């Protein structure tokens with residue numbers, strides 16, 4: 191449940207995943223955290239990928255901080271490891287670095303690999319509203335398995351490309367497998383399509399049909415358009431929300447819409463899972479975050 195300021199916190203834990211590489215997992219992780227942060231939610235982002243996609247996207251120099259490896263293999267706490275300086279509003283990051291790939295050899299042979307996140311998540315649930323886990327592109331890696339095993343929600347990231355159709359079916363089957371074998375309470379929060387070409391309506395329709403067949407009601411209204419400003423921001427170590435005049439960047443607004451959908455689903459979990467949840471008024475949600483309605487004529491730049 192996402193709680194408002196002043197209430198006791200009990201964070202919900204969202205894994206952003208897909209075993210395919212380069213499908214927008216890290217981009218969604220940082221932007222969803224930043225967008226929820228703009229909505230006043232306190233977010234912890236844990237980078238579970240040795241390739242450190244979220245860490246780099248947030249401009250944290252890889253190798254300069256202890257982070258996920260220490261969180262999972264020592265008694266270090268979230269408070270001592272979280273980076274907050276230079277992060278988007280209300281976002282704290284546990285950074286990753288390449289040595290995270292050696293985690294298997296650092297864990298005691300008696301430790302259950304599926305539970306290595308539990309100590310950290312127990313602590314994080316009390317202090318944050320949302321915990322976002324950015325996973326790497328391999329379900330064989332132990333931090334991915336642990337994320338799948340310990341999360342409340344799975345947000346599936348998929349590129350809107352014809353080659354993604356097969357990958358999407360595979361990813362959905364994989365989540366069903368996780369639910370059967372590891373974590374029966376893991377629910378799919380939704381499938382986010384990214385790099386969507388507005389003209390490719392037929393492709394988008396096909397992708398949405400795959401989701402509708404496998405998981406009725408789990409598609410998001412929001413899709414993230416193809417936008418050069420996203421890799422540009424990433425190259426500068428920032429989210430769109432840290433760019434000048436971000437309110438005029440359409441992709442940033444889409445991420446605000448996505449955050450509103452995410453929060454609505456989490457806050458109304460039972461209705462959502464039953465398939466009876468009415469969609470939120472996304473224009474009103476965005477307007478209230480911005481403090482004013484967006485004027486389409488002002489919108490610039492991807």
Ligand SMILES: Nc1ncnc2c1ncn2[C@@H]1O[C@H](COP(=O)(O)OP(=O)(O)OP(=O)(O)O)[C@@H](O)[C@H]1O
Nearest residue numbers: 211212213214215216217327385415416417420421
């Ligand atoms: N909407 C978009 N428009 C254009 N480029 C995008 C968009 N979203 C993401 N990208 C770019 O696509 C590339 C892959 O995205 P990202 O790193 O988020 O994927 P990933 O799934 O985390 O990859 P990996 O599996 O390697 O961790 C990045 O260069 C990113 O900047």
Ligand SMILES: [Mg+2]
Nearest residue numbers: 215216239243
């Ligand atoms: Mg990544």
